[in-house]
Each structure stands twice: as C-alpha cells, then as structure tokens.
Amino acid sequence: MDFAKSDIQTMLLDSAERLLSPSAHIEYWREQRHTALGFEEARWAQFAELGWLALPAPEEAGGLSGSLEDIALLNIALGRALAIEPYASTAVLAAHILDGATDRDQGCALLGEIVSGSLRVALAHGEPGADPLAGSAAETVAKRSGDGFALDGHKAMVLDAGSATKLIVTARIEGEEGTGLFLVDADAAGVTVRPYPLIDGTRAADIDFTGVTLPASALIAGGNAGETLLEEAIARANIAQMAQAVGSMEACLKICGDYAKERKQFGVAIGSFQALQHILADMFIAAHQARSMLYHAIANSRRSAEECRAALSAARIVIGEAGQLVSRNGIQVHGGYGLTDEYAISHHFRRLMALEKQYGDLYAHTERFGEHVLA
C-alpha cells in the first residue's frame, strides 16, 4: 500500500491542472448550459490529446491500461473543476464493457475510437420504477429473430445520452439467463431519444426502443458474463464519480475558506466567528473521511464480488452524506450569495446532489450495505 503519487500520476495531475483550472468557472458552465452538446467538442479532443480517454483503456486498443488509482486521481481533478464532460460514462463505464466484449476485435476497434475521441457511448440500463442497484434489465427484452435480435423497452434517465452516438442497452434475452449488453446506434430506426438537462448542467435522456432490429454482432456480452461485466463497469463508474465528488468537496473547502476570510460583517471577517469556524471544521472532517472512503472502495475493487459490492455501497454512504454536509454548509457560509448562480458554491451544490443520486442513491446503498453488515 503506497499513498505517494507515481511519476505518471503526478504528470496526469499536472496536465489536469493546466487544462482544467482556466475553465473551472461559472462562465464556462453557463455557456454550455445552452449548447446542444452540453460541453465543448474541442475540450473533449483535448481530453483525447492528453491521453485521459486512453487512460482506462487496454494497451492493445491504444490505451494506457491505467490503474483505478490513476483514474480516481484524474477524476478528483475533474470534480474539483466541475468538469461536465461525459468522462465517467464513456471513458470509464462503456470502455470497461467494450474491453470485456465477447468479440475481442470488435471491442478493441470501438475502444480505439473512444481513445481517439471520435466515439462516445452511454449506458442505457435503468428503467422507470426499477431497483436502481439491479444487475439485470427489468422489462427491456431482446427476442432472437433470424440472425439477430428485436429490441423493445424503455430506459429512464440515461446519463450523457445526448452526446453519445452509440448506446449500450441492457436487456433480458427472451428465454435465456443473465443480461444481454447490446450495442445500438443512437439514431437507429425504432430508437426515440427524449433528452433533457439535469440540475448540474449535465445531460440525460429517456429512451424508447420499439422493435429495434439488431444484427447478431450487436450482442457485446450476454448470460452471466454479461451481468458480471455490467456490475464491474458500473462499479468503476461509481469510483470515478465518487472521485469527482471528493474533488468537488475539496474545491468547496477552498472556496468557503477564502470567502470566510474575505467577507466582512460587524467590521470583521466572518471567519473570525467560532460558529462559522466550526461549520468549516465539520466540512473538512467530512471531506477528509470521503477521500478515505474512496481509497477503501478502490482497495476492495480487486477483491471478491461481494467485498467489492459492500465496499462500494459503504463508500457511497460516506461520500453521499459528506457531499450533502459539505455543500449545504457551503451555501450557509456564503449566506444569500450561496443561492445565486453567480457563485461557484451553488454549482458544486448541484453537482454533489446529482452525484449522490446516480447509480443508486444514499437510501439504496444504505439498504444494501445494511443487509451485508448484519448478514
């Protein structure tokens, strides 16, 4: 166990500092709120140039085979700068599923496109009213027809769907065990995408699949292997998003500490008041524990599926609660200004709220971890 950063990790963080710092401000977020994509295509190209999109991908697909620690450190930087690009969904989640494709050549070819920045892929998994932690599709079904499949179903709040040209859709294959993972073009006949923005400036969509005709090659993985691959990929996306939450919280500490020194009331800096100092101390404690728990989730990700799952939910609990404590108190420290779009703290609040509720919310993870703890 080594907490010191490797040379590669230091380089990675330096590149993140250079690219992200100048754009970590509300003008960028505000501008992008009104664009079709939700972020700048040029910036995504820079993600590719800097090797960030290659980081999680295997070497044989032109990737860097980075460790989860590498991925987490980069995502802390992304979270600190409130990056709204679909890094977790494409470069982490979809890349892992493609890395496990039954047809290795097909998987590597698609991964190569992700690495170069020319392809974005979103996972269409959650369904209306379904268990957010379910490892299989609830109602979406693929029927074998001829050499291929016919796909029918509804997917709810598919993260980053609007900017993706391909989707990975989870479906039960009629009469078969496990979970089918299908690669579907976002503009294929029978696919209806209804996009909308989320409160944090990222995008999502509800998607209907009506008699979508797919070739046999659309099935990336199926059966129990498909279910395992899906769970692993979502776990990695969770690590990336938890890292972003940690980064966002650490940014809040900086923002609030600075504000407490600048803002004067009663003739003194508000940071001189003990009531405010203790709020800030609470925020520091929560953010510190959140980072510790990210480490726990990473360390356990290489253990058994059960240990990995438990560690992930435990981390989601601590990080979810910490994110709420930090961002809510962050607004309180800012007073009325904390509620304005002008101040960064309100953007972090929205981001941390979104991160707490994606891939299973605090309640779902608490319930699952409680079962594990008292099993």
Added chain:
Amino acid sequence: MDLSYDPALDAFRKEIRQFIADILPADMQARQRTKAANNAYVPDLLAWMRLLDQHGRAVPHWPVEHGGCDWTPQQLFVFNEELYAADAPEFDWGGTHMLGPVIYTFGSDFLKDKFLPMIREGATMWAQGFSEPGSGSDLASLRTAAELVGDKYIVNGQKIWTSGAAHADWGFFLVRTDKTVKPQRGISFLIIKMDTPGITVRQIPQINGEAHLCEVFLDNVEVPADQLIGESGMGWTYAKFLLEHERTTSSFIYWNKRELDRAKEIARSEMRGGRRIADDPAFRARFARAEADLLALEWSVLRVLAHEETDFPEAAAASVLKVRGSELQQEITMLQVDALGAKSLRYDEPTWDAPAASAEWPDYVAGRTTIALITRAATIYGGSKQVQKNILAKLAFGL
C-alpha cells in the same frame, strides 16, 4: 498511489492471531470479554504485559534497542487490531504509548534504565497527572508548582481526572517550574512515585458507578530531581510530542471495531416484537452508517500512519481522527444500548466478575451501559471536540 493490500500482511495477521491464541490465558480472555466494568482489571493487565514481554512483544512500537519489534505501521495496526478482536487485556496506554516514547526520546540514561523496563514488563500502572480543576481544555494554565530545593523538587498543587491513580504505583505529571515566563515555557515533566508522603488520592464516583478517575492532592511532595524528564521548562514541548507521536491512538480504531462487532452480536441475538433487532430497517440503517463511518476512520488512520502527503498539515488529519473516533465510540456504545432496549437499564455493580448469564440475560448485557455512560467522556478528554474544531479551523483554513 497503489492501494493494493499487501499479501504479506495477511500472513503476518495469521501469525499474530495464532500467537495470541497460543499465549492468552482463557480465564483472562473471558474476564476481559464479560467484565461489567469499563476500567481494566489491573492484575490481568499487568500479567498480560509480562506474558507479551516474555515473547518480546510488549512494546513492539518502541525502537528495537528498547524492546521494539521493528514492524511497519501497517504491521503494528494489525497487531493491535488482533489483540482487541481476541479480547486480550488492553495496554496501560499511559505507560506504553505516552510516557515510554517521551522517556526514550528525551530522558536521561538513568530514566531509561530505570523506567523503560518497568513499563515493558508491566511492573506498575501509570497515573497521568495533566488536568487540573482550573485547567481542562486550557491545559497551559496549570498551576501545580514544583520548586527545586537542593536535589529535590517540592511539589504543591492539585490534579484532577487522573485515571487509575488509586491503582498506580507511579505517575507522570506536568508541573510549573517557572512562573515568570510565558505559561507554556514554564512547564516541566516529572515522574512521581504515588506513595510519596504528601500525596492524597481521592476517587471520584462516576456516572457509571465506577470511581476510576481521581483527584490527586500534592502537599509538599519531595521528588528526586533526577526524575525530571529532559530539560526544565520543556514539559509542554514533550507533552505535545507525546500527543503527536501517537496521532492515531485517539481514533480508538481497534476498540471501535471490536465494540461494533459486539453491537452486531447483540442485534443478531436480541428479539423484539417477534423479529431480530438485526432485521429492523431503522437499526439496519444505523448499523450501515456506523460501519461505513468506521471504515472511513480506518482508512484515515492508515493515511496518517503512512504520512500521506495532502494539501493540509498532518495535525489536521489527526484532529479528524480524534473527532470522528470519539463520536464513533459514542455512537457504537449507544447502538449496543439501543439494541438492548430496556434491558440496558439494569444496573450491575461495575466489577470484573461477570454476573451469571441466563437465557434472558446473556453475557453481553452486563457492562454495556457501564461503558456507554463513561464513553460520554470521549469527546471531552484529550482536547474536547470543540477544541479540535478550533484547531481544524486554524490548520485547514488558516482562520
């Protein structure tokens, strides 16, 4: 950064687990597990130190030349974790983890030769005489005075909250040797034999029926001058060293882990309204939160042990351990009490012999409330939670 578990550590854990199983006497283990008191059973504690010392493992965290084992911080963590999980008697931390490191770092050869073996071999319990009636969180204002007369210090004053002073043969005290300088600069670190004429110890009856905390009155107590550690006026520095040397102790991580396991045992056994406490969704959520928070605390301890470089001073990370560790001690002991429900209200004399267990009163009942009550102290001693937050505001935010 590479957070992989070291497989060698698993082998080490196995070896330690077997070592403890081989040498820990069954009666001692049973007493530690079922005692109705919070404080240690002194004969067991001292006998256990002797046993560990016979195997060269009484003070593994000390330098090798003084009896240490040259283990990594992670190995020390595993050693302590296994001791607690096995219900071994606890260390007299005042001696092994506070006084010992101060003596081998700052003490004269005379002090090293005389006291380090005593601590290692479990020859005595140690009283820690820091707090005074007027000096709690504001420790630097302490007034107990030591005046050098010839080759003796004459000590006058009063200490309070001196744990276990009634059972300790020796104590280490912070005393004022110079009233003319800044408060922190006039403090010295003195070892005093507790049966010296002029010392009166009065036990303080506590909220839980025990009387472990004491008042110590010092009236013209004569102390040989060679029992002063290091230099006169440096006591405050040594006390700060002592706290910084043991940054992770205040997390109570090993204790918290064992007690959460015990809370789970209670929740799996106790029935209410036809179902186990463990099956009650409200309890499950609390257990989930407590366990998750404890895992976070464990990793925060590992980060400090490894001296992880962060954007903040390490002392800030240490204050987090104190705040969260003490809060978790309270949450976990209250989880035990709440899982027991009204059963937790039965008062058992806080003794080391467990009351006879029965089907209705399993052996895990006695002692839980005794310990939960005194655990309210956890957020008060060693720098109260509020003082820790003042420190954090300064260290982490520069306020």
